Amino acid sequence: MSLTIGLLLALSFVVSLLALAFLIWAINNNQLRIEQRHAYTIFTEGEAGQVDDPTAEREDDHHFDIERAGIDRVSRLPVLILVASGIGWLVLGSLFGLVASLKLHWPDWLDAQAALTFGRVRTLHLNMVIYGWASMTGIAVALWVTPRIFHTPLRLPRLPLIGAALWNMALLAGAIAIANGWTDGEEWLEIPWQVDIGLATAGVFFVVPIIVTAARREVHHIYVTGWYYLAGLCWFPVLFVIANIPYIHSGVQEATVNWWFAHNVLGLWLTPLGVGTAYYFIPKIIGKPIYSYSLSLLGFWGLALFYSQVGIHHLIGGPVPTWVVTLSIVHSMMMFIPVLAVAVNQHVLVARNLWALRESIPLRFVALGALLYTLASFQGSIEALRTVNSVTHFTHYTVGHAHLGAYGFLTLVLFGAVYYLVPRSTGRQWPWPAAMAAHFWLVVVGFLVYFAALTIGGVLQGLAMLDATRPFAESVRVTMPYLQARSVGGSLMALGHLLFAVHFVVAVLQRPAPHPGATVLSKPAVAA
């Protein structure tokens, strides 16, 4: 036993040495030199210094550049189809989430069908919002932003169309399977592995075009957003395939695989998508580069090194080796470093340009999302401490935390990105500007209620459970008002999503009342 652990430590030492050698090589070859001027990669010439928000432009504005119009036109169809799919899954997923929430205080509601029992509705919610909304919309934004930071059109733009069709079909099949009780039975890995083959295949159709586009880029430097996207697109397929290979593990080994995967979905897939997106849109909309471009390097590699090893903090106090739990706790604390690096970069820029928040609703979504990333990460690190974990583990507090990350952070960032990119992509304005503000306040207020309720309720539940003098029933009773409040908050969020979905459909289907820039483009053609 001590031999294998000794071997493992020796191996980790060798790996560290190799990494060090690689780092020296990289520095020697100027691979790691980055300068503040690289932060300007996202702007075209003369563009930096002015606010850029398509939703706030008036009819007579001529904020449109030909290079980007060409780039955005190539990516238009795959991006819009993926966004539409994502929004569809968001609405459906929110509905199942709301039903699951209501069932926790109306337990006899909808209990006649197996497909609508709590355990399945909750699972449908998670899979739809993570693999449907967050992943598809995140990929859409990546497909739209990547060509822009590389100043070249998307290559192989038809492949993502095949990918989107395949992904939607596989996810639908997965949802039907779960509703009928066919599940792999592990959290975040419920979709049967046979169906997962479809999702994994679909993934190839997204990864290849982005990598080919990156390889054919017209700028030497890869902007920080590109690091996150490219790394995320390397990580997630590997994670997904390895975690879904059946019949390898059982029992506790399977649990470690489960949480290695589940936390890496957050850390190495959803987080890179969200952070990368925020790194593009915040400076792009404000018109100024991020605070310190070299700091972003620390944020990125810190995330890769530390986030990848935090998963076992989901098994603190459980039947797994002490050393691996401790390892994950240490890395959870180390996450403060990359999170602070990202926070300094993004929040300082926003704080110095608060006026821009008033002018731009997309920026409001993205900047608030970025702020909540910082908070969610701090909360996650603290939650991994043993004393805190004893109270919060096994309670609704964790559900609140999960939503702070996946919703407060990622979903808000994606909302902002979609509001920004649809006018640029279609050449048409959002038809109802007031609906954007209404959407913002519905989901922000709704989420505030949601998060506060589960956080307070979860702590009370945890304290009741730790007190041997109180019966278990007490830990259920004490949460009731908070579970009801969560349903209220969740309803507001779902309402906001419905409004967003209707607005999106109207925006895409509206008669071409062309964006002012589009007429500028077509004029020479008429003259000729």
Next chain:
Amino acid sequence: MNRILPLGVIALGILAFATLMLVIGPAIQIKSMAPTPGLANYSAQELRGREQYVAQGCVYCHSQQPRSADQAPDAERGWGRAAVASDYVYDRPHQLGTMRTGPDLFNVGTRLPSRDWHLTHLYQPRAIFAWSIMPGYPYLFERKSRAGPGDVVVSLPAEHRPAEGVIVAKPAALDLVAYLQGLDHTNPAPARAVRDDGYSERGEPR
């Protein structure tokens, strides 16, 4: 940060390293342990019941991993001794769980051994605990005008009884209850069994 290949290679290298530490390392250690003495494999009916447990999604509200007395009063609540890795060798998929909307079930078979209790509770939890927020599973039961030979009738208080006829358990419900009744991990764990001892004082016996 101007090249794609090194970026991808290092990124995947870091992931491989994390996999080594979080997956391969613990697996080597856990696989070296024999099953907890006295731990029996599931019977065919218990396995069918376990499939029901997984398919209904019981894991989203019930954990199967009692904590140690140093950390939480799980044992005092009757949920059993702290679980160790070798208690789970026959579990596939694992159902450790991360939520306790309901109590831990790792030893529910010893805590609540009665089949009739479980059938009533599964059909309508509020027939037993007014405060319970667990869903009922009426679709695992059926109403018959009268019980046939071999039917297991669910005993219910007046307010949950159907207007006429009786409620009998479908095979799925009987399987699920058999699995729950079989959940028993009270055999003492070997001294060197693997678990997270991060809460225990140095040298303190488990």
